[in-house]
Amino acid sequence: DGDRLIAVDETGDVLSGDRILAICARQLQKIGRLTHNTVVSTVMSNIGLGEALQALGIRHVQAQVGDRYVMQEMQTTGAVLGGEDSGHMIFAAHQTTGDGILSAIKLIEAMVAERAPLSRLKEIMQVFPQVLINVPVKAKPRIEDVPRVIQAIREVEQKLGDKGRVLVRYSGTETLCRVMVEGPDQETIQTYGSDISDAIKAAIG
Template sequence: MGRLFGTDGVRGVANADLTAELALGLSVAAAHVLAEAGTFEGHRPTAVVGRDPRASGEFLEAAVVAGLASAGVDVLKVGVLPTPAVAHLTGALGADLGVMLSASHNAMPDNGIKFFARGGHKLADDLENRIETVYEQHRTGAPWERPTGAGVGRVRDYDEGFDTYVAHLMSVLPNRIDGLKVVLDEAHGAAAKVSPEAFARAGAEVITIGAAPDGLNINDGCGSTHLDQLKAAVVEHGADFGIAHDGDADRCLAVDGSGEEVDGDQILAVLAIAMREAGTLRGNTVVATVMSNLGFKLAMEREGLEIVQTGVGDRYVLESMKEHGYALGGEQSGHVIVLDHATTGDGTLTGLMLAARVAATGRSLADLAAVMNRLPQVLINVPDVDKSRVHTCAELANAVTDAERELGATGRVLLRPSGTEPLVRVMVEAADIEQARSVAGRLADAVKSTLG
C-alpha cells in the first residue's frame, strides 16, 4: 500500500479512492493513536468533527463519526465550518483530536480527511505514519479493541461552534472596519455563513458571491482559484476591495478596488508591516516558502524585515514558526498563518486583518499592496524525467549557474522535483517577462536533455 497521507491529509475521489470503509478505518486508527482511547481510567476522549458542504461529506462524516464512537471517543459534530474553525474548536474545547472533511480547493468529486492533534495542530509525519501503521495492521486481520456498553462513544451536535469561532475572530481583530464595503467570494464552501457574519459584525458593508452551497457547486468557477467573478463584482459594486476563500476557507486572496489581484505574498507583506508597527512581529521575521516571489523578499529587505524560507507547503511554514517562535508566515497561494491567533491558515482571519489594516491607515488596499512589486514569474513543468537527480546532476547545475549569472540580483531560478508526479518544476523570475521566459525555456530544455 502506498502512503495514504499527502501534504494535507488523505485526499482522493470520494467513494472511489476515499471510501466510507477507509474513512471509518482511519478514524478508528486515529482514535487509538491520538486519543489513546481506554488508556486512562475515567478519561472520556473527545473529538470535534466538521466538514465542508460537499455532498460526499455527508456519508464520510457518518463513517468518521461511527469509527470514532466505536473506538470509545465522544464526538462533537460542528457541521459545516471552515478548517481553521475545526482546528480552533479542537483546542478551545480541550478535545483529544479534530477531524475535518474537505478537499480544500479541489473540485467537488474529491474529498479529504484532515486530522488535528490536541490543541488543534496539524499532525507531524510520525503521527501520520503511526495512524497508517495501525490502520494497515487492522485492515490485514488484527482485530480492533472495541469497547462495549457504557464504553462506546456518545455523539451530539455542537451548534455553539459557529458563534464560538466568530467570537474568537472578533476578539483578536486589532480594530473595527466600519465604513468599508467588501465583496466576499465564499467559493460555495465552508465559510459561506461564517465569513459574511464575521465581516458584518466587524462593521463592514458586505456583498457576497459564491455563498449558496448546494453540495455540488463548491469551487466551481469561483473562490480563490477563480478570481474573475470577484474582480467583476468589486468593480460593479464600487467596493473598497474583495476577499476570496477556497472550499475550506484556510486560504485568502484579495482583489483591490480596481479589480487587480492581491496575492498571498502581498497580503503577507502588508500584514508583516502592520504587525511590526504593533510590536507583534516577533524577531521582525516572516516565514515564507521558496516559491514566494522575489519581489516579496526585496520588499521585506527594504522594510528591514527578515525572511526565513521553507519548502513548499503550509505545514513546513508552520513547523518553522513553531520551532523558532515566529508570529507570521504564509504562502503565495493565500495560506497565511498568524500563530498567536490560529494554529493553521485561516482565510477569514486573514481577510479581517487585511481589512483592519485598510481601515486603520485610511489607505486603499492597492496602495498598501504596492509596498511589493511582483516580478514576472514563469513556471514550466518538465515531465517524464528522473526527478531524483535534479539536485545531483553536474551538467544541470552548470546550466543553473549560467542562468543565475545572467539574471543577476534582480532574478531567481528554482528547480524543484514534484512531490506527486514524475516531473521537475522550473521556475524563473526576472525583472523582464521576456527574459524570464527565455531563461526558463533554456533550463527546461536542459532538464529534458540531462534527466530525460
C-alpha cells in the same frame, strides 16, 4: 476548504499572497505584535517579498513549499506570521493553520489602520515577473548530479546576476521537475525558463 485568501483591490487587480503577507507584516510590526520581527514564507515566494521585508527591517525566513513546513519554521523561529503566495496565511497568535476569514479580517484591519485602499497598500511590494514550468521526468536523480541541468541553471543565474533567481525542484507528488525563474521582464525569464526546461527534458525527460 476556506484556508486561503484571494484579495482584489478596487481597480480589479488581484493581490498575490506575498503582497498580503507584506501588508500584514507591516501592520503587525507597527503595533508591536510581530514577535521576533520575523516572517516565514516559502522558497517559491516572489523575491519582491524579501526586498519589501528587508526595507522594513524584518527578518525573512524561507521554508519548503507547504503550510506544514511554514508552520514548522514559525515554531522554530518563534514567528507569528507566515504564509504562501497561494494566499495561505498563518497568524499563529490565533491559529496554527490557515483560515481565509481570519486572513481577510487581518487584511481589513491593515486597511482601516492605514486609512488606505488596497491599491495603495499593495505598493509596499514590487512583484517581479515569474515563470513556472512543469517538466515531466522519468527519474528524479539529485539535480546536483545532472551536469547538463546544472550547467543550464548556472548559465541563467550568471545572466540574471542579482536581478533575479532560479529555483529547480522536483514535485513531491508527481513525476515532474518544476522550474521557476524570476527576473526583470517576462520575455527574458520565459526564454531562460525554456533553456533550463530543455536541458531537463534532454537529460531525464
